[in-house]
Amino acid sequence: MLDLAIIGGGPAGLSAGLYATRGGLKNVVMFEKAMPGGQITSSSEMENYPGVAQVMDGISFMAPWSEQCMRFGLKHEMKEVVRVSKKDDVFEILLSDNTSTLAKSVIVCTGSAPKKAGFKGENEFFGRGVSTCATCDGFFYKNKEVAVLGGGDTALEEALYLSKICKKVYLIHRRDAFRAAPSTVERVKKCENIELILNAKVDEVYGDNSGVTGIKIEFNDKSTKDLAIPGIFTFVGLDVRNEVLKQENGEFLCKMSEQGNVIVDLKMKTNVAGLFAAGDLRLDASRQVVCAAADGATAALGVIAYLEGH
Template sequence: MLDLAIIGGGPAGLSAGLYATRGGLKNVVMFEKGMPGGQITSSSEIENYPGVAQVMDGISFMTPWSEQCMRFGLKHEMVGVEQVSKNADGTFTIKLEGGKSEMAKAVIVCTGSAPKKAGFKGEEEFFGRGVSTCATCDGFFYKNKEVAVLGGGDTALEEALYLANICSKIYLIHRRDTFRAAPSTVEKVKKNEKIELITNASVDEVYGDASGVLGVKLKLQNGERDLKVPGIFTFVGLNVRNEILKQDDGSFLCEMEAGGQVSVNLKMQTNIAGLFAAGDLRKDAPKQVICAAGDGAVAALSALSYIENLH
């Protein structure tokens, strides 16, 4: 039986693994189907992590985390988790893809979040063929071309600035006339000659043919506009990944918030003894790397205390 199962390999999961193993737990496994690093690995630049003075892309930033966090004995299982359930004896069953399962004394869930769909016509049809949620992944395909960016938060504006280094022009579309991003980022966007702001607007439809996207139709306050662009990048928020907490009867294993986030206290404890949640998945998460890392450390320390008290 595992002492601790950590589900998710982003900043929260890796930090939890580091603190749990360095704190003395011997049998700790982090379940992450892909490479560790989390959603931040698709970010084009990180400039606000304390102690890291140089601006870095997400992959370069996260690469040393795995090495450091595995140093004290954390194991990484590259397999997807389908469900977490609690047993009558207080232990947990982690149901894995392929029909296997593991038992654990305690579980930290840090499955994070995924980009929301914007909901316009053609979004699903052209996803991966001109509709993207990752500028660092796909920006290169639009070198010296015009593209659209949809969104008004930090991610949308930061990625628009990143794309401005590659593309000939960026149309930044936002449904309001004010932005939710940091003032310094808004100022940079407004000063960038390659970025045209289209505010109080929404995307009505993305259209194209077998080759991919050919244009984006917008609804404006005073009419319509048709942008002849081969690509659009959407950054309209995040949905938490809470599926593994769903039980066979459709209920959730622990208390949840109205938006699907896990209810936790300041120790990252859920209402189920031995079950902890950290990072984007937990209620009121600021969705910042430093906060997720802190959550993971707190959850691991709470799990250490919980497991010690079992004996």
């Protein structure tokens, strides 16, 4: 039986693994079906982590984390978790291959995923001109014109990244002001090949067998605009990944908010003894790497205290 099962391998999960193993737990496994790193690995620019002065991409930033965590005994199993349930004082971790393992405690750090924008043609052309990762797909649009949809930090940072690759970037936002950090907004406004399209939304993406060939934009005053471009990158928010906590009867293992976030206290404890949640999954998460890492460390310390009391 595991002392601790960590579900998810982003900054919260890795930090939890580091603090749990360094804190003395001997049998700790992190379940992550992909390589560890989390959503930040798709970011083109990481510049606000305290103590890391060098600006780098997300993959380079996260590369040392796994090595550091594994050094203290954290094990990584590249398996997908389907469900976490609890019977008496023991948690059962059901995996996608229909096997299961038992654990004395669990930290769920499954994070979040890019939210769909909801325009016509989004699903049809996803991966063929519609993308949520500029780092992954930006190269395919070298010296071409593309659009970015969104008004937060991620949207503006990715627009800046694409501006270095693409001939022109159209930044589309439904309001006339951005939610991003003022310094990022200023950089975008000074970038010569980024054109702002404000008070507007993407109504439709269209194309042919080769992929996207254009997008239709509708402004708040109901006027329209057609852009003949081969690609659009959407950054309109995140959906939490809470599926592993849903039980066979459709209810969740622990208390959740109306938005689907896990309700925790300041120590990342849920209302279920031995179950903790950290990172974007939990209520009121800041959605910042430094905060997710802190959550993971806090949860791990909570697990150590919980196990000592049992």
